[in-house]
Amino acid sequence: MRELDNMTVKSDKKAGCDPRDDSFDLKKTTLRVFRTNTAQGKDSHFDSLVVPVQRWTTVLDSLLYAKSYLDSSIGIRYSCRMASCGSCGMKINGIPRLACYTKISELEDPVVVCEPLPNFPVIRDLVTDFTQFFNHHKSINPYIQNLNYDKTEKIDEVSSSHSHRQSREEVDKYLQFSYCIKCGLCYSACPTVATDTKFPGPQALAQLYRYYADSRDAGKNRLNIVDDRHGLWRCHFAGSCSKVCPKGVDPALGIQLLRSYMLGISKDKRNV
């Protein structure tokens, strides 16, 4: 037990980590926070707030510090603080990122500019309206469609007679796309969404591929949903959606794979 205590103390005394250490590295940085209130019709502006930062301080930490001690009126949406819920998406130093997943030390900039996500209507300050985004998501029927599951059978019978085992290869087809947390970063980075509000966006299209490539899914009309003037074909393959995704999903790849299915280059080998 004493050894464990010594180890803890030893690891705490690494340079710049122990708050009791004289060399403890407490810096300050300037947050430039976008402020607006559409309901009150006030002009938008930036507020500069100086906050203390440590090596592990995230942008969300510093915003919450500012909200607690400097200006309680800052509007910000957040929840899990661990890049799982996708609530704290915002444009940080010009790039859409999750505030809880972005360390200030990694930005290597004395000033951190926080703005609401582009391509979303702003409600207040850093809080944006996700209604249209989720409508696009809902429009692609983001669930497994299989008539076998729709039969009014007892749960036990369903599980015994209609189990769908998947091979490793079948899972690999869609696995990365199932990591999407619907944070909207890809949607905000998409240049097509910026001009075409009817375009479903990379998130919805990648999720369409996720369900289309799932061997348990029997939804035959999925591709028809996005086969219109503002659908799948309006992607210009800028690739910015894949670049900003905090979960490593590659929506641009999903869109290209969907196109290959539609053009008949890839064959539908789903075993339903």
Place this chain on the structure above:
Amino acid sequence: MNGISKLALKESQIMKIHYITGILALFVVAVHILMRLVVPYSSSLEYAHVIANYHNIFYAILLESILVLISIHGFNGVRVILLELRQSKIWENSVTITTIIAMIVLVSYGTRTIILANGLGL
């Protein structure tokens, strides 16, 4: 109006045509440019040489295919760009109809020129 909408192609079918015409246009334009290099470039553009090209039926067919392929590919490209500017049914239908009409006019006028220069019309 129902009859027109029944004739309307799906966007995936339009884009298939777009990609195929693009690839074919690359090939025929490459042949067209290579034909300039058979003789010195400046002399290939002389009046007599150009008319001789038109009188060659195979070359006339090549020029016609360039005209048709580039027109289909190009006007669909313009349609796609314009569709992104505004989102309303009236705008979308207007853009689609206008680009189709413009394409037909251009192809007709170009075909007329090729036929006249070839001598078939005389």
